Amino acid sequence: MESMIRVNLGSLSYNIAIGAGHLDRLGELITPLKLGKKILLVSNPEIFNYYGERTRISLEQAGFDVAICTLPAGEEYKTPETLQMIYDAALKYRLERSSTMVALGGGIIGDMTGFAAATWLRGINVVQVPTSLLAMVDASIGGKTGVNHPQGKNLIGAFHQPKLVLIDPDVLQTLPEREFRAGIAEVIKYGVIWDQELFVKLEQSQGLDNIQALDSGLLQEILTRSCQSKADVVSQDEKESGLRAILNYGHTIGHAVESLTGYTVVIHGEAVGIGMVAASQIAVKLGLWDEDSDRRQFAIIEKAGLPTQLPPGLNINDILDSLQTDKKVKAGKVRFVLPTRIGEAIVTDQVTSDIIRQVLESSPVRCLA
Amino acid sequence: MESMIRVNLGSLSYNIAIGAGHLDRLGELITPLKLGKKILLVSNPEIFNYYGERTRISLEQAGFDVAICTLPAGEEYKTPETLQMIYDAALKYRLERSSTMVALGGGIIGDMTGFAAATWLRGINVVQVPTSLLAMVDASIGGKTGVNHPQGKNLIGAFHQPKLVLIDPDVLQTLPEREFRAGIAEVIKYGVIWDQELFVKLEQSQGLDNIQALDSGLLQEILTRSCQSKADVVSQDEKESGLRAILNYGHTIGHAVESLTGYTVVIHGEAVGIGMVAASQIAVKLGLWDEDSDRRQFAIIEKAGLPTQLPPGLNINDILDSLQTDKKVKAGKVRFVLPTRIGEAIVTDQVTSDIIRQVLESSPVRCLA
Numbered sequence: 001m002e003s004m005i006r007v008n009l010g011s012l013s014y015n016i017a018i019g020a021g022h023l024d025r026l027g028e029l030i031t032p033l034k035l036g037k038k039i040l041l042v043s044n045p046e047i048f049n050y051y052g053e054r055t056r057i058s059l060e061q062a063g064f065d066v067a068i069c070t071l072p073a074g075e076e077y078k079t080p081e082t083l084q085m086i087y088d089a090a091l092k093y094r095l096e097r098s099s100t101m102v103a104l105g106g107g108i109i110g111d112m113t114g115f116a117a118a119t120w121l122r123g124i125n126v127v128q129v130p131t132s133l134l135a136m137v138d139a140s141i142g143g144k145t146g147v148n149h150p151q152g153k154n155l156i157g158a159f160h161q162p163k164l165v166l167i168d169p170d171v172l173q174t175l176p177e178r179e180f181r182a183g184i185a186e187v188i189k190y191g192v193i194w195d196q197e198l199f200v201k202l203e204q205s206q207g208l209d210n211i212q213a214l215d216s217g218l219l220q221e222i223l224t225r226s227c228q229s230k231a232d233v234v235s236q237d238e239k240e241s242g243l244r245a246i247l248n249y250g251h252t253i254g255h256a257v258e259s260l261t262g263y264t265v266v267i268h269g270e271a272v273g274i275g276m277v278a279a280s281q282i283a284v285k286l287g288l289w290d291e292d293s294d295r296r297q298f299a300i301i302e303k304a305g306l307p308t309q310l311p312p313g314l315n316i317n318d319i320l321d322s323l324q325t326d327k328k329v330k331a332g333k334v335r336f337v338l339p340t341r342i343g344e345a346i347v348t349d350q351v352t353s354d355i356i357r358q359v360l361e362s363s364p365v366r367c368l369a
Numbered sequence: 370m371e372s373m374i375r376v377n378l379g380s381l382s383y384n385i386a387i388g389a390g391h392l393d394r395l396g397e398l399i400t401p402l403k404l405g406k407k408i409l410l411v412s413n414p415e416i417f418n419y420y421g422e423r424t425r426i427s428l429e430q431a432g433f434d435v436a437i438c439t440l441p442a443g444e445e446y447k448t449p450e451t452l453q454m455i456y457d458a459a460l461k462y463r464l465e466r467s468s469t470m471v472a473l474g475g476g477i478i479g480d481m482t483g484f485a486a487a488t489w490l491r492g493i494n495v496v497q498v499p500t501s502l503l504a505m506v507d508a509s510i511g512g513k514t515g516v517n518h519p520q521g522k523n524l525i526g527a528f529h530q531p532k533l534v535l536i537d538p539d540v541l542q543t544l545p546e547r548e549f550r551a552g553i554a555e556v557i558k559y560g561v562i563w564d565q566e567l568f569v570k571l572e573q574s575q576g577l578d579n580i581q582a583l584d585s586g587l588l589q590e591i592l593t594r595s596c597q598s599k600a601d602v603v604s605q606d607e608k609e610s611g612l613r614a615i616l617n618y619g620h621t622i623g624h625a626v627e628s629l630t631g632y633t634v635v636i637h638g639e640a641v642g643i644g645m646v647a648a649s650q651i652a653v654k655l656g657l658w659d660e661d662s663d664r665r666q667f668a669i670i671e672k673a674g675l676p677t678q679l680p681p682g683l684n685i686n687d688i689l690d691s692l693q694t695d696k697k698v699k700a701g702k703v704r705f706v707l708p709t710r711i712g713e714a715i716v717t718d719q720v721t722s723d724i725i726r727q728v729l730e731s732s733p734v735r736c737l738a
Contacts, residue, residue: 080449091520094694119488122515122526123608146491151460157491158527239492325463 001217003224007141008235012161016141016227020216022168023054026102026129027062033163035125036098039064040089042113043104044073047131050174055104055129067093071112075263078108078148080156086116100125100163106132106179107139107268111154114145118160128162131171133183134269137190137226140165142234142244152325153259159239167227169219177210182269184208184304185250187222189276190229192297193249196343198225202300209305245347249337250276253356256322257310265311273306281359282351283338293342316360320353370586372593376510377604381530385510385596389585391537392423395471395498396431402532404494405467408433409458411482412473413442416500419543424473424498436462440478444632447477447517449525455485469494469532475501475548476508476637480523483514487529497531500540502552503638506559506595509534511603511613521694522628528608536596538588546579551638553577553673554619556591558645559598561666562618565712567594571669578674614716618706619644622725625691626679634680642675650728651720652707662711685729689722 002019017029039059043052048070059066069089071082086101095101103113103126110128117126128140146157172180191199201221207213214222230247237244254275257266266274280297283289301308323334333349340346371388386398408428412421417439428435438458440451455470464470472482472495479497486495497509515526541549560568570590576582583591599616606613623644626635635643649666652658670677679688692703702718709715 080453084449087518087525091518091524115488119484119515119525119527121524122513122528144491146488149456149460155460155490156456156488158488159491 001220003220005224005227005231007161007231009161009238012143012238014161014163014165016165016167016231018167018169018220018223018227020168020170020220022166023051023129023171024058026055026127026166027058027060027064029166030100030127030164031062035100035163036096037063037065038093038095038099039066040069040086040093040095040099040101041066041104042069042071042086042089042101042109042116044109045070046073047105047109051104051131051171055102059102071109073108075108075148078112080147083112083116083147086113087120090116090120095120095124097121097124100127102127102129103140104129104131105135106130107135110135110140111145111157112147114143114160114162115147115157118145118158123160126160126162128165130165130167132175133172133180134186136167136172136223137183138186138230138247140167141227141230143238153255153263161238165227167223169216169223172211172219175211178267179269180211181209181305182267182272185269185273185276185301185306187226188297188300188304189247189249189272190226191300192276192280192339192342193246193337193345194229194233194343195225198222198229199296199300199342201225203296208300208303245335246337246345248335249339249345250274250279252323252334252336253278253319253360256319257314259322260314260318261311266307270307273301273304274308274310277301277308278356278359279336279338281362282336282355283340285355285359286338286351288346289339289341293339296342297339310360316357319360320356323356370589372589374593374596374600376530376600378530378607381512381607383530383532383534385534385536385600387536387538387589387592387596389537389539389589391535392420392498392540393427395424395496395535396427396429396433398535399428399469399496399533400431404469404532405465406432406434407462407464407468408435409438409455409462409464409468409470410435410473411438411440411455411458411470411478411485413478414439415442416474416478420473420500420540424471428471440481442477444477444517447481449516452481452485452516455482456489459485459489464489464493466490466493469496471496471498472509473498473500474504475499476504479504479508480514480526481516483512483529483531484516484526487514487527492529495529495531497534499534499536501544502541502549503555505536505592506552507555507599507616509536510596510599512607522624522632530607534596536592538585538592541580541588544580547636548638549580550578550674551636551641554638554642554645554670554675556595557666557669557673558616558618558641559595560669561645561649561708561711562615562706562714563598563602563712564594567591567598568665568669568711570594572665577669577672614704615706615714618708618714619648621692621703621705622647622688622729625688626683628691629683629687630680635676639676642670642673643677643679646670646677647725647728648705648707650731651705651724652709654724654728655707655720657715658708658710662708665711666708679729685726688729689725692725
């Protein structure tokens with residue numbers, strides 16, 4: 001079983017190749033792209049330990065010269081300082097403009113490697129090999145790259161499209177369960193905002209809360225539909241001047257929750273889950289979508305084993321405050337993505353603080369503090 | 370006297386507005402661009418002291434909210450660390466995606482501000498207001514931005530086109546004479562590689578070695594023709610995949626000379642002057658262009674008061690070595706831009722180390738060591 005999805009962006013177009021065992025075909029799959037001979041493979045020690053040698057061998061067998069750069073794992077290292085480690089490796093290995101960085105890892109490795117590639121010699125090639133579900137269906141596609149500023153996630157970054165995204169579902173076997181569920185949050189998102197059929201498949205599936213609950217056919221379909229959704233949206237709006245903003249469904253309140261809990265209590269996908277529950281209720285309050293759809297979405301999020309309530313201790317005023325520093329603020333107004341029916345969403349800046357407060361104070365997304 | 374030049378890059382197109390007194394019209398000239406209300410004005414203390422308040426007033430009178438960020442002056446501060454100062458100001462002032470950074474200064478301020486704008490929130494607007502001749506005719510146009518790595522200039526950077534380049538020749542009155550001459554080196558470059566008429570004008574002009582020697586009409590024409598040359602080239606090849614490389618005429622050996630002397634003994638334009646003398650002789654040796662053209666170029670460079678010899682103490686082996694680390698190296702081969710006739714140049718990787726050595730050992734670009 002394998003699929004190939006095209007992200008259409010003119011001269012920046014590229015493929016997403018999805019298939020079990022693809023990791024060993026990386027070298028073969030990038031050969032037609034006419035990249036330079038030198039590759040810097042960037043990973044973290046744990047992921048490299050699992051998949052680094054297979055990746056390296058696949059590349060070397062296809063004739064590439066491979067150098068390795070491993071970065072410390074964890075969001076706290078997603079900084080300009082860690083970026084210097086990639087730059088230093090790039091210099092040491094004398095990467096040229098035709099050279100390529102390969103990001104082997106989750107969203108953090110992908111974002112940092114993408115940004116390093118975006119900014120080394122004013123832009124060299126990058127190939128994304130995501131190893132987490134979240135990175136597979138979201139972070140690795142669409143060219144958003146970056147590092148954190150001490151006061152905000154991904155504030156420093158660039159758009160830099162990869163030359164290829166290679167997804168091997170087999171590597172999800174080593175992904176911690178909690179991270180798997182967090183990835184499912186983004187899959188649910190695509191079902192709500194873009195792909196009604198995906199939504200229904202998630203609704204009908206027996207279990208969503210761990211990889212063993214999914215048969216490989218369904219997993220391949222979930223990956224393919226999610227990547228296709230993201231590709232559709234990004235192809236229409238690379239730089240997020242319009243449509244692409246709908247991908248932030250669940251992310252407005254989600255980011256605030258992540259940020260206020262220091263990115264440790266609640267991980268990204270979980271925060272998005274909470275954010276989707278909240279956004280769905282806001283949409284109900286505004287009469288944009290019905291309670292039945294809200295309940296159906298809630299049921300899927302619960303089935304995926306994702307949290308649906310704000311973590312204890314969060315202050316609602318702090319959340320409202322935090323929304324003001326979001327990257328998506330425009331002319332001081334907070335923008336929300338709200339579903340209108342299953343498979344469709346809109347962006348609006350017409351959500352008042354009062355409505356946000358009402359939703360955050362009420363069950364199910366009530367503040368437990 | 371004023372001119373307006375268009376850089377044609379599809380949706381990234383922009384104007385270069387050149388005219389005495391334009392500084393006071395900045396606010397008016399950017400108003401049609403529909404930029405957001407917030408502007409971060411980035412400069413260094415000396416330049417801000419001369420021109421900061423006029424710039425701020427012009428922007429405020431057009432209705433913009435202006436915050437100021439001044440950076441320490443000097444190439445040694447063109448680093449990722451200084452960049453953080455711009456990011457911190459951007460965060461403090463809560464710049465949004467529609468906000469704009471205005472770079473008021475020479476090439477260093479322009480490059481760093483451009484890169485900060487390229488990477489803050491994955492790219493916000495930048496307007497270039499160059500105050501040195503070098504920045505006016507070269508650095509501010511074409512979207513090359515960046516900072517230095519401890520081991521190489523501009524190794525970290527991005528392409529990020531400005532929304533407007535505003536050039537006010539009057540501000541050159543406060544430019545140190547040596548920097549004025551260094552800027553003239555890039556003007557001469559355009560004459561050699563692109564604009565034969567410009568070359569002839571430079572040949573006929575009475576003095577090129579200081580701003581007082583130039584009448585304002587000739588200065589306006591030199592600026593306009595240089596910017597037009599750069600705009601022509603950049604419009605045809607934004608990301609330097611082909612033609613744009615000819616703008617590196619004089620820069621191959623120039624960069625090596627700058628780098629080996631620690632960027633202090635010889636400033637950029639001077640290094641380009643030396644590099645053009647060398648490249649011209651290489652072109653003669655290869656039979657690409659004639660000795661008469663070589664002599665004519667040499668005469669202009671001398672008239673501009675630019676050095677034509679390598680600084681004392683430079684070792685030729687070190688220069689040959691340094692060429693290997695140049696950004697323009699491709700598959701290990703050093704690429705040279707060589708003139709073929711006045712107003713035309715080609716890029717070639719067919720220059721052997723032997724030929725480079727012969728030229729560097731011979732007069733006029735002989736090694737004085």
